[in-house]
Amino acid sequence: MNSTLLRTSALRSAVRATAPSAASRATIAGTTFVRGKATLPDLSYDYGALEPAISGKIMELHHSKHHQTYVNSFNTFSEQMAEAKHKEDIQAQIALQPMINFHGGGHVNHTLFWENLAPTKQGGGEPPKGQLAKAINDSYGSLDGFKEKFNTALAGIQGSGWAWLVQDTQTGSVLIKTYANQDPVVGRFRPILGIDAWEHAYYLQYENRKAEYFKAIWDVINWQAAEKRFK
Amino acid sequence: MLSAYPLKALLCFTLPFSTRIVVATQDPIIIQPIEFGAMSSPTYHLPPLPYGYNALEPHISTQIMELHHSGHHQAYVNNLNAALKNHAAAVQSNDIRTQISLQQAIKFNAGGHINHSLFWRNLAPPGSSESKSSSAPNLIKQINATWGDEEKFRDAFKTALLGIQGSGWGWLVKTGTGADKNRLSIITTKDQDPVVGKGEVPIFGVDMWEHAYYLQYKNGKAAYVENIWNVINWKVAEKRFLGSSEDDNACLKSTQGLLQV
Structure with a gap:
């Protein structure tokens, strides 16, 4: 995922086959802070491909507007952070941390989310296999039992947030956790599967019938992507 | 039924603009219980809007107002009543752990009820x-x-x-x-x-x-x-x-x- 989240401008440019000359990059490096810029990842399916579970209109706004705004704001605040570090302004660095957490989290969360969704034609909704399936059965009895617990967690979020199936890096076991706003899954827990609430x-x-959304989204969950994240 | 309650409680009832009894300078918060449920917990009710769902057009659409009031606000009221009922039962049975576990649900849903009640009344039709x-x-x-x-x-x-x-x-x-x-x-x-x-x-x-x-x-x-x-x-x-x-x-x-x- 890291390669999707943060491409260096050179790599990004190379992908577009319009790499700047070494000379122009050197000039930039001499005057500003050269760093990898976050970019909006392309979806591996069309906006309408998750219908009827998620409408094409929602997907378009969610990806091209909401996610794009997190990317733009993350880049803006990252630049300010780099400048604050350069000036050794500790207060400014601390003041910027919530902005990095929120917008960086928004970028990370949505990138993981798009990857763990898939149209039914491309395997969306196909149940998990192998070690992940075993871990879920061990913890929740069955996939249906797990979904029920997960939907209860989603419904219990007070305000904006996400529910995640995470893996505890200390014990290896899986558990369901909810996160407020755009708080990302970092530190002790590894994100396996996320649903945006x-x-x-x-x-x-x-509209206000969110339980219907939580029920329908399982038809387009990409368990293969989740399996790859599970270690 | 209303007459069974002290006058002070009456001041808190919300009524449409045309019929509202104005007896005090403050804007009353509409958070009074009207009935008592099981285990002596109060039951809260959705206050009517002091204007029609379409009254804030074009700035807030009719559809938003209707869902917001009859769907979202009603859900806060319902969930508050349910949490208070469970809380009253937990008080009755001296179950302090359950009482504490219900605090967040009470705060969230009572907050939703208070906030929306204040919000509806601090909005008015454009041009009025x-x-x-x-x-x-x-x-x-x-x-x-x-x-x-x-x-x-x-x-x-x-x-x-x-x-x-x-x-x-x-x-x-x-x-x-x-x-x-x-x-x-x-x-x-x-x-x-x-x-x-x-x-x-x-x-x-x-x-x-x-x-x-x-x-x-x-x-x-x-x-x-x-x-x-x-x-x-x-x-x-x-x-x-x-x-x-x-x-x-x-x-x-x-x-x-x-x-x-």
Whole structure:
């Protein structure tokens, strides 16, 4: 995922086959802080491909507007952070931390989310296999038992946030955790599968009937992506 | 049934504009229980809007208002009643662990009920005399003294609203203590946290949950924040500003009185 989240401008440019000359990059390096810029990842499916579970309109706004805004804001605040570090301004660095957490978290969360969704034609909704399936059965009895617990966690979020199936890096076991706003899954826990419970993720289609969204989204969960994250 | 309750409780009932009994300068918060459920827990009710669902068009769409009031606000009321009923049962059975585990559900859903009740009343149809800031001469004077002028205040309020990370509310609050009792401040609260700090009087609030604007404004929340000024009820804001925190809490106290009946 890291390669998706943070491409260096050189790599990004190379992908577009318009790499700047070494000379122009050197000039930039001499005057500003050259760093990898976050970019909006492409979806591996069309906006309409998750219908009827998630409407094309929601997917378009969610990806091209909401996620893009997190990317832009993360880059802006990262630049300010680099400048604050350069000036050794500790207060400014601390003041910027919530902005990095929120916008960086928004970028990380959505990138993981798009990857752990798939159209039914591309395997969306196919149950997990192998070690992950075993870990879920060990903890929750069955996949249905797990989904029920996960949906209860989603419904219990007070405000904006996410629910995640995470792996405890200390014990290797899986558990369900909810995170407020755009707090990302970092530190002790490894993100395996995330579902966005912000209202913008479902409101245009489901309005205040969020339980219907939580029920429908399992039809487009990409368990193969989740299996790859599980260690 | 209403006559069975003390007069003070009656002041807190919300009625449509045409029939509202105006007996005090403060804007009453509509949080009184009307009936008692099982285990002596009060039952709260959805207050009717003081205007039609379409009255705030074109700034807030009819569809948003209807879902927001009859769907979202009703859910907070229902969930509050359920949590209080469970809490009362836990008190009855001396189950302190359950009582504590219910605190967050009570805070969230009671906050949702209080916040929305305040919000509906601090909105008014565009073009109405209530929607003009000239309806709030004392408040505007204090706003100008605090922020310089109305526009600077609106800019500061807008910045606060757009800075909320996640769901929450922006409030103009009178912090009211001692000689400085008319002091104003803009605060934001997360999720459904209500403004209940000591001496704090909420003057008006703006709901920044996505459900408050998304169907109409989608990701363009700055436009919602811009347009909300057309439907702020300055008359209600002035009343709240002139009231004290004691006035503001009057209905809470009458709730306690009712519980002892």
